[in-house]
Amino acid sequence: MSEITKQSLTELVESIKNKKLSSSEITKAFIERSEKSKALNAFITEDFTSALDKAKKFDQKPNLDLKLPGIPMAVKDLFCTKNVKTTAGSKILNNFVPTYESTVTENIWSEGAILLGKLNCDEFAMGSSNETSFFGNVQNPIDKNLVPGGSSGGSASAVAGQLTPITIGTDTGGSIRQPASFTGIVGLKPTYGSCSRYGIVAFASSLDQAGPMAQNVKDCALLQEVISSFDAKDSTSIDFKRNHYSKDLTNNIKGKKIGIPKEYRVDGMPKEIEDLWQKGIEYVRDCGAEIINISLPHTSYALPTYYIVAPAEASSNLARYDGVKYGYRANGENLIDMYEKTRSEGFGAEVQRRIMIGTYVLSSGYYDAYYLKAQKVRRLIKNDFDEAYKKVDAILTPSTPSSAFKIGEKTNDPVSMYLNDIFTVPVNLAGLPGISIPAGHDAKGYPLGLQIIGKAFDEQNILNIAFAMEEKINFKNKINDWWIK
Amino acid sequence: MSKKSGEYLINRRDNQYEVVIGLEVHAQVLSESKLFSTSATKFGAEPNTQVSLVDAAFPGMLPVINEFCVKQAIKTGIGLNAKINKRSVFDRKNYFYADLPQGYQISQFKDPIVGEGKVIIDLPDGHKEVGIERLHLEQDAGKSIHDLDPQNTFVDLNRSGVALMEIVSKPDLRSPDEVSIYIKKLRSIMRYLGTCDGNMQEGSLRADVNVSVRKKGSKEFGIRCEIKNVNSIKFMQMAIEYEANRQVDLIEEGKTIDQETRLFDTKKNETRSMRSKEDAHDYRYFPDPDLLPLEVSDEFVNKLKSEIPELPDDKKKRFINELKLSAYEATILVSDIEIAKYFEEVVAKMGKNKDMKLAVNWITGELFAVLNSKNLEITQSPVSAKNLAILVNLIKNGTISGKIAKTVFELMLKNDEDPQKIVEEKGLKQQSDPKALEELIDKIINNNRDKAIEYKQGKEKLFGFFVGQAMKASGGKANPQLINEILKKKL
Numbered sequence: 018m019s020e021i022t023k024q025s026l027t028e029l030v031e032s033i034k035n036k037k038l039s040s041s042e043i044t045k046a047f048i049e050r051s052e053k054s055k056a057l058n059a060f061i062t063e064d065f066t067s068a069l070d071k072a073k074k075f076d077q078k079p080n081l082d083l084k085l086p087g088i089p090m091a092v093k094d095l096f097c098t099k100n101v102k103t104t105a106g107s108k109i110l111n112n113f114v115p116t117y118e119s120t121v122t123e124n125i126w127s128e129g130a131i132l133l134g135k136l137n138c139d140e141f142a143m144g145s146s147n148e149t150s151f152f153g154n155v156q157n158p159i160d161k162n163l164v165p166g167g168s169s170g171g172s173a174s175a176v177a178g179q180l181t182p183i184t185i186g187t188d189t190g191g192s193i194r195q196p197a198s199f200t201g202i203v204g205l206k207p208t209y210g211s212c213s214r215y216g217i218v219a220f221a222s223s224l225d226q227a228g229p230m231a232q233n234v235k236d237c238a239l240l241q242e243v244i245s246s247f248d249a250k251d252s253t254s255i256d257f258k259r260n261h262y263s264k265d266l267t268n269n270i271k272g273k274k275i276g277i278p279k280e281y282r283v284d285g286m287p288k289e290i291e292d293l294w295q296k297g298i299e300y301v302r303d304c305g306a307e308i309i310n311i312s313l314p315h316t317s318y319a320l321p322t323y324y325i326v327a328p329a330e331a332s333s334n335l336a337r338y339d340g341v342k343y344g345y346r347a348n349g350e351n352l353i354d355m356y357e358k359t360r361s362e363g364f365g366a367e368v369q370r371r372i373m374i375g376t377y378v379l380s381s382g383y384y385d386a387y388y389l390k391a392q393k394v395r396r397l398i399k400n401d402f403d404e405a406y407k408k409v410d411a412i413l414t415p416s417t418p419s420s421a422f423k424i425g426e427k428t429n430d431p432v433s434m435y436l437n438d439i440f441t442v443p444v445n446l447a448g449l450p451g452i453s454i455p456a457g458h459d460a461k462g463y464p465l466g467l468q469i470i471g472k473a474f475d476e477q478n479i480l481n482i483a484f485a486m487e488e489k490i491n492f493k494n495k496i497n498d499w500w501i502k
Numbered sequence: 503m504s505k506k507s508g509e510y511l512i513n514r515r516d517n518q519y520e521v522v523i524g525l526e527v528h529a530q531v532l533s534e535s536k537l538f539s540t541s542a543t544k545f546g547a548e549p550n551t552q553v554s555l556v557d558a559a560f561p562g563m564l565p566v567i568n569e570f571c572v573k574q575a576i577k578t579g580i581g582l583n584a585k586i587n588k589r590s591v592f593d594r595k596n597y598f599y600a601d602l603p604q605g606y607q608i609s610q611f612k613d614p615i616v617g618e619g620k621v622i623i624d625l626p627d628g629h630k631e632v633g634i635e636r637l638h639l640e641q642d643a644g645k646s647i648h649d650l651d652p653q654n655t656f657v658d659l660n661r662s663g664v665a666l667m668e669i670v671s672k673p674d675l676r677s678p679d680e681v682s683i684y685i686k687k688l689r690s691i692m693r694y695l696g697t698c699d700g701n702m703q704e705g706s707l708r709a710d711v712n713v714s715v716r717k718k719g720s721k722e723f724g725i726r727c728e729i730k731n732v733n734s735i736k737f738m739q740m741a742i743e744y745e746a747n748r749q750v751d752l753i754e755e756g757k758t759i760d761q762e763t764r765l766f767d768t769k770k771n772e773t774r775s776m777r778s779k780e781d782a783h784d785y786r787y788f789p790d791p792d793l794l795p796l797e798v799s800d801e802f803v804n805k806l807k808s809e810i811p812e813l814p815d816d817k818k819k820r821f822i823n824e825l826k827l828s829a830y831e832a833t834i835l836v837s838d839i840e841i842a843k844y845f846e847e848v849v850a851k852m853g854k855n856k857d858m859k860l861a862v863n864w865i866t867g868e869l870f871a872v873l874n875s876k877n878l879e880i881t882q883s884p885v886s887a888k889n890l891a892i893l894v895n896l897i898k899n900g901t902i903s904g905k906i907a908k909t910v911f912e913l914m915l916k917n918d919e920d921p922q923k924i925v926e927e928k929g930l931k932q933q934s935d936p937k938a939l940e941e942l943i944d945k946i947i948n949n950n951r952d953k954a955i956e957y958k959q960g961k962e963k964l965f966g967f968f969v970g971q972a973m974k975a976s977g978g979k980a981n982p983q984l985i986n987e988i989l990k991k992k993l
Contacts, residue, residue: 214562217562253791253793333606379596379788
């Protein structure tokens with residue numbers, strides 16, 4: 018059985034198409050491994066019984082023309098799933114069962130995939146370690162008491178731990194790429210507007226984007242092909258010609274110009290990250306690409322800009338959780354008292370912190386100094402990339418300034434926690450696609466990732482570069498199933 | 503208070519105060535569905551039956567602009583002679599309330615869809631231009647119902663997300679009467695455009711009223727108070743009257759006026775402080791990241807311009823110039839699009855040989871009286887335009903007298919019957935045969951010889967007596983003009 022869960026998505030699809038494996042066999046294998054993996058705390062909600070039913074149904078009348086025929090998969094608990102509890106990792110939505118389906122998950126099910134369950138994440142996707150979840154922290158399969166990153170920590174852990182062959186996460190400031198990097202898997206944040214936000218619990222609307230997470234680049238490309246679609250229900254969805262990312266995937270990146278931004282050499286960056294980056298440069302050079310040094314002068318303003326824009330939008334987006342219509346409600350003496358109790362008890366500390374920051378930066382008298390200024394800087398950051406892309410086709414950077422850290426190590430130091438997103442945040446601010454691929458290990462054997470940033474709507478190009486590098490890197494995750502007794 | 507030459511002033515001791523008023527009118531967009539969702543907008547539906555997941559702000563739900571509402575707002579802007587902004591932005595106005603599911607209202611703050619414009623209002627002594635500051639689109643909130651239960655508040659979200667146009671005037675109004683005329687004109691324009699039904703009972707039109715006072719002749723504005731959400735013209739006038747006097751009293755007592763938001767208590771007929779400037783909400787406006795800026799092309803706007811019907815001001819000009827109505831008559835007939843429609847149909851049905859004056863008199867006289875007494879709209883008129891036109895023609899061509907026409911009109915009220923038919927069936931046709939009338943008059947003169955002599959001796963008053971006798975003898979059907987002529991000849 019364990020053989021099945023080791024297979025990549027591409028292999029599993031092959032097996033189903035060749036009738037070597039049934040959907041039921043595959044689904045059962047992942048369920049059995051998940052049952053043995055409760056210690057990872059990757060799931061918030063399991064939907065195993067229903068998954069087995071659906072697999073059986075698929076096997077009775079298999080449609081092999083679909084892209085994900087009978088493939089079981091779990092998804093981040095930020096995607097609303099019809100009749101399946103959706104919590105966003107928060108107490109305030111602990112009892113919330115949507116009557117509707119997000120567009121992205123709808124796209125997945127209509128290609129034949131089967132829901133295994135909902136994966137743990139930081140509360141409302143606010144966090145970089147999956148420690149802010151109301152449902153407890155998630156363990157990294159790499160090592161005990163190691164964070165899997167966040168906010169899509171449950172998703173990263175579940176893929177790396179082989180509880181699901183693939184998954185989808187959301188990325189507002191690095192929430193797909195950072196956990197992918199921490200767990201040794203591949204994670205893509207698509208261009209803003211590529212995947213519909215309809216039915217995804219909102220964190221920061223102008224930054225949120227769903228994306229695929231998988232064991233390898235090819236699987237990632239296939240899943241991206243499935244989830245990306247124009248959607249009239251999302252006014253920020255963009256109608257552009259979408260590639261067949263998996264079919265068009267090539268390792269031929271000869272002559273591609275790859276930019277190396279000098280501003281990403283930040284103070285205090287560990288030498289092993291610097292070395293990894295250097296190795297990455299050599300890999301792409303080996304593939305026939307050209308390396309060009311570039312400058313993204315406003316990089317150092319990205320993090321403060323992000324921590325104004327994202328909380329501002331979040332403070333407004335989360336106003337709807339007020340105990341009136343759905344979700345958690347605490348009793349109060351009057352309406353205001355009910356609001357205060359509901360939101361104090363329903364939201365965790367990090368969410369409350371960001372609501373307060375966001376409320377502050379939007380207040381009259383501070384709006385111009387913070388929010389408006391941040392919007393202007395955001396424009397400058399985007400201009401930096403536009404300038405750079407006149408000279409290069411893509412940009413190569415580390416995914417994170419360090420490898421995964423221990424649980425509890427940074428919980429009392431939010432600023433040091435926020436610094437985790439330093440390389441990923443500019444990409445969200447500029448609305449660009451970025452992919453993190455595992456590229457090596459640190460001294461402790463923890464995975465390290467490299468990030469390739471593309472032009473808007475140029476997912477194919479960064480997937481190709483990642484695909485070519487993947488071959489050269491030949492990364493092997495060091496997982497000993499420590500959590501399985 | 504004095505109203506010299508139409509001026510509305512408040513007198514205290516030796517001081518005269520002028521009242522300055524600006525209105526923020528909230529007009530519900532006439533539209534089948536809401537501003538950002540596909541839910542229905544019908545008035546009076548069962549609570550919470552017209553609510554989508556978007557209206558109730560479920561997690562992950564996103565607003566999608568309703569193009570029809572955008573068109574309605576632009577049309578209204580055109581009707582207000584206003585600048586249409588090709589780029590406008592939706593902002594979030596953040597505040598917590600039980601009937602505001604999102605925790606914010608989507609509105610337009612810095613960049614409204616319509617900019618400056620103007621409305622001409624007709625006053626007894628001429629007309630006046632009222633400046634429009636802006637028009638923006640926004641969502642309505644739901645309704646909190648506090649009186650169904652002693653412990654709980656109920657929330658009806660049917661209205662949540664319904665499109666409103668907020669039309670902000672400049673502080674150009676100077677009296678309660680001007681406010682009344684302005685609101686009526688605004689409503690008339692929107693009804694002509696079909697962009698708002700203007701129904702104040704159903705809340706389709708309500709206003710926040712900004713009132714300040716200043717000594718007559720002063721150029722500077724006084725400190726203003728905003729009276730929130732007043733939903734009838736009468737209440738607006740009462741609220742202004744109360745508020746202006748309250749402010750004058752404060753000034754006269756040497757006190758200062760606090761800039762604040764006030765409520766009008768319709769039972770006590772007074773305004774009450776709701777919240778002061780210090781307690782004003784900080785709405786934390788910012789551009790809604792779920793919506794892109796709204797951009798409209800010249801082509802889009804021009805197409806809408808081409809669809810604009812004749813508006814009251816133009817119609818009035820045409821009625822005066824082409825139909826030769828007086829300004830007063832024209833003003834009455836164009837004030838409401840349905841009245842104008844009715845009148846124009848009567849005109850059309852009267853055909854070539856028409857008596858415009860007679861038609862106007864019948865509409866504004868007999869017909870309006872019936873509508874008033876039965877509390878009916880003109881669209882519910884018991885007499886159709888077609889039959890009224892026939893009736894007017896019957897008078898015009900001498901088939902019936904004006905007096906008989908009134909009898910016929912009474913009979914028409916029942917089933918909107920053809921007056922021609924009534925006249926024939928009831929034998930009400932006017933007696934216009936001179937021979938028959940001469941015989942009739944000879945008889946009367948013979949029977950009243952003494953009076954005929956008195957008349958000849960100079961008692962001219964008696965002429966009326968003979969007319970009356972003749973009419974009576976003919977059962978009221980005699981042609982009064984002929985009677986006059988014959989009587990003059992014979993006497």
